[in-house]
Amino acid sequence: MRCCFSVRIKAESPLQSGLDSKYVSKDEDNTSCKISSVPLTPRSEGEILEASNLKSFSFNELNIATRCFRPDSVLGEGGFGCVFKGWIDEQTLKAAKPGTGIVIAVKRLNQEGFQGHKEWLAEINYLGQLYHPNLVNLVGYCLEDEHRLLVYEFMPRGSLENHLFRRGSHFQPLSWNLRMKIALGAAKGLAYLHSPKAKVIYRDFKSSNILIDSNYNAKLSDFGLARDGPRDGHSHVSTRVMGTYGYAAPEYVVTGHLTTKSDVYSFGVVLLEILSGRRVLDKNRPPGEQDLIEWAKRFLVRKHRIVYVMDSRIEGQYSLGAALKAATLAINCICIEPRFRPNMDEVVKQLEQLQNSKDTGSTKSEVLHRHRKKRTEEAFNNRKAASCPQPSA
Numbered sequence: 431m432r433c434c435f436s437v438r439i440k441a442e443s444p445l446q447s448g449l450d451s452k453y454v455s456k457d458e459d460n461t462s463c464k465i466s467s468v469p470l471t472p473r474s475e476g477e478i479l480e481a482s483n484l485k486s487f488s489f490n491e492l493n494i495a496t497r498c499f500r501p502d503s504v505l506g507e508g509g510f511g512c513v514f515k516g517w518i519d520e521q522t523l524k525a526a527k528p529g530t531g532i533v534i535a536v537k538r539l540n541q542e543g544f545q546g547h548k549e550w551l552a553e554i555n556y557l558g559q560l561y562h563p564n565l566v567n568l569v570g571y572c573l574e575d576e577h578r579l580l581v582y583e584f585m586p587r588g589s590l591e592n593h594l595f596r597r598g599s600h601f602q603p604l605s606w607n608l609r610m611k612i613a614l615g616a617a618k619g620l621a622y623l624h625s626p627k628a629k630v631i632y633r634d635f636k637s638s639n640i641l642i643d644s645n646y647n648a649k650l651s652d653f654g655l656a657r658d659g660p661r662d663g664h665s666h667v668s669t670r671v672m673g674t675y676g677y678a679a680p681e682y683v684v685t686g687h688l689t690t691k692s693d694v695y696s697f698g699v700v701l702l703e704i705l706s707g708r709r710v711l712d713k714n715r716p717p718g719e720q721d722l723i724e725w726a727k728r729f730l731v732r733k734h735r736i737v738y739v740m741d742s743r744i745e746g747q748y749s750l751g752a753a754l755k756a757a758t759l760a761i762n763c764i765c766i767e768p769r770f771r772p773n774m775d776e777v778v779k780q781l782e783q784l785q786n787s788k789d790t791g792s793t794k795s796e797v798l799h800r801h802r803k804k805r806t807e808e809a810f811n812n813r814k815a816a817s818c819p820q821p822s823a
């Protein structure tokens with residue numbers, strides 16, 4: 431779940447940037463006052479809702495569409511609230527019988543207060559204007575009394591997070607090819623956001639915000655923390671630090687200076703999660719393995735040790751060359767110095783090359799070589815652990 435690193439505030443909206451002096455003085459330095467004085471996005475709530483071209487649902491319609499928000503139709507839950515499955519008519523967009531019409535996902539804000547409303551409005555502001563095959567489609571919203579809901583296209587395969595980290599018969603491990611397809615799709619979504627056409631910094635790139643359709647196309651969801659990128663030649667936008675632990679770029683956490691390279695860092699973290707099948711932060715792992723980046727760094731500095739980082743469930747599905755390229759890309763994205771990180775167009779190019787190359791599937795000798803190395807390493811680690819026990823967490 432995401433959080434604010436420095437202040438206990440759920441979200442900061444892009445909508446207020448430079449629109450209201452009280453937000454500017456609280457939120458942004460002088461540089462960004464100038465940046466936000468020419469916002470490309472609409473200003474007032476009314477303008478945003480009008481400009482969005484989205485369907486405005488009544489609460490009753492969504493109540494019917496989700497069968498009274500039945501607990502058994504819950505698709506998931508995040509910081510914003512629960513997400514329910516529902517049905518609407520394809521033509522009229524009115525509530526339809528379960529199993530007929532089109533399937534929707536209805537996100538219902540369960541949080542009192544202004545911040546949830548700001549996230550809700552930010553989502554409408556961005557997803558109401560931006561269209562791309564790798565961004566989730568927002569169908570409409572509901573604003574009625576205290577109710578705030580968002581209506582999305584249903585993504586049958588749920589989030590990447592579930593596929594990578596949930597165990598059980600429902601979630602078979604994703605193959606190497608599907609992992610690369612999802613990484614490329616998500617990279618394309620981010621590249622589009624950073625393009626001069628959109629000029630948006632996403633700020634909450636993480637595996638739970640990457641949704642997957644029936645053909646394993648990745649789509650970005652959750653624009654509650656998105657911001658307009660810097661304008662007029664400025665290098666960054668100054669913000670309160672918001673995001674999710676582990677995924678946020680270190681320089682952004684320290685300075686609050688937000689750039690597209692902050693998103694690139696988060697992409698690198700997710701790519702590492704995709705390759706390793708490990709969460710960026712996992713308290714259930716032994717000490718020394720809880721922080722994925724720290725743990726993986728030890729192996730990623732040496733070419734031949736890359737195999738120790740890879741998810742053992744996809745062993746044999748990729749060549750060492752392909753794994754090395756993907757891991758090198760991840761390392762470059764999480765480079766401490768933002769200047770040295772690639773931009774998202776470069777990331778897309780490299781992932782496309784990786785997909786197009788015939789360099790997939792291991793040769794027999796590579797696999798044997800890997801097994802041998804892994805056994806040797808495990809034996810070495812066991813000996814080491816026996817001779818110098820780790821302190822408990």
Ligand SMILES: Nc1ncnc2c1ncn2[C@@H]1O[C@H](COP(=O)(O)OP(=O)(O)OP(=O)(O)O)[C@@H](O)[C@H]1O
Nearest residue numbers: 431432506507508509513535582584585588589638
């Ligand atoms: N359009 C959708 N189609 C299908 N499932 C969805 C859709 N949107 C969300 N979900 C499901 O609901 C879950 C919760 O999503 P949500 O974005 O509210 O929270 P989160 O991303 O897990 O956490 P956070 O609040 O930190 O963003 C997702 O992980 C996913 O499984």
Ligand SMILES: [Mg+2]
Nearest residue numbers: 508638639652
């Ligand atoms: Mg989310």
